[in-house]
Amino acid sequence: MSEVILVNSKDEVLGVLDKMEAHHNGILHRAFSVLVYNSKGEMLIQKRASDxxxxxxxxxxxxxxxxxxxxxxxxxxxxxxxxxIGIDAKPEFLYKFIYKAELDNNLTEFEYDHVLTCTTDQKPMLNPEEVEDFKYVNVKSLMLDIQQNPDDYTFWFKQIMENLQSKMMLEVES
Incomplete structure (x- = not known):
């Protein structure tokens, strides 16, 4: 049985619950997302396994x-x-946010997502149970493709990229 950590809106731990039960019932739990960049500044994205x-x-x-x-x-x-993806790196905390999304298979993601980042030029070694493809992409091109083809991307990744775009705009304006 795979468990998730239940949290409140302040990210305080409330207990644990079976992962699928949390997703079936849309219960807030802790998660994380990692952004990986190479030395050229390109972002590594993966295509989730179809199953x-x-x-x-x-x-x-x-x-x-x-x-x-x-x-x-x-x-x-x-x-x-x-x-x-077979990469040995040391991700560092970037920020966290809450999102809720109705997904396929009657599941709901309601997550307090901790976003981390790292830079590496290691070649990914994909676990086929998790990932079916990967590529490195220019971040500006990626943002444009997400706008043009939103259904090709996961809900949380679109939220992360929107947050990053807002942050980048604030940095440019300051």
Whole structure:
């Protein structure tokens, strides 16, 4: 049984619950998403395996999953990067946000998502149970493609990219 950490709107731990039960009932739980860049500044995106329990076949960030009880977001991200795409890196915390989305298979993602980032030029070694493809993309081109083809991308990844775009605009204006 795979469990998720239940949290409140302040990201305070309330307990644990079976992952599928949390997704079937739309209960707020902790998650993480990792953004991986190469030394050229391109972002690594992955295409989720088509038979994933939700959002199969969609493009998304390099890695995402759920922390285990007692595990920091950084530890969880390092573990899952290795398991999903075979990269050994040390992700660093960027920011966190809450999102809720109705997904396929009658599931609801209601997550307090911790977003982390790292830079590496390691070649991904894909776990076919998790990932069916990957590519490195220019971030501006990616944002344009998300606007033109939103149905090709996961809900949370679109939210992350929107947040990043807002942050980049603020940095340009300051």
């Amino acid at each position: 994933k329990y939700h959002s199969g076949g969609l493009w998304t960030n390099a890695c995402c999953s759920h922390q285990q009880m007692g595990e920091s977001s950084e530890e969880a991200a390092k573990r899952r990067l290795k398991e999903e």
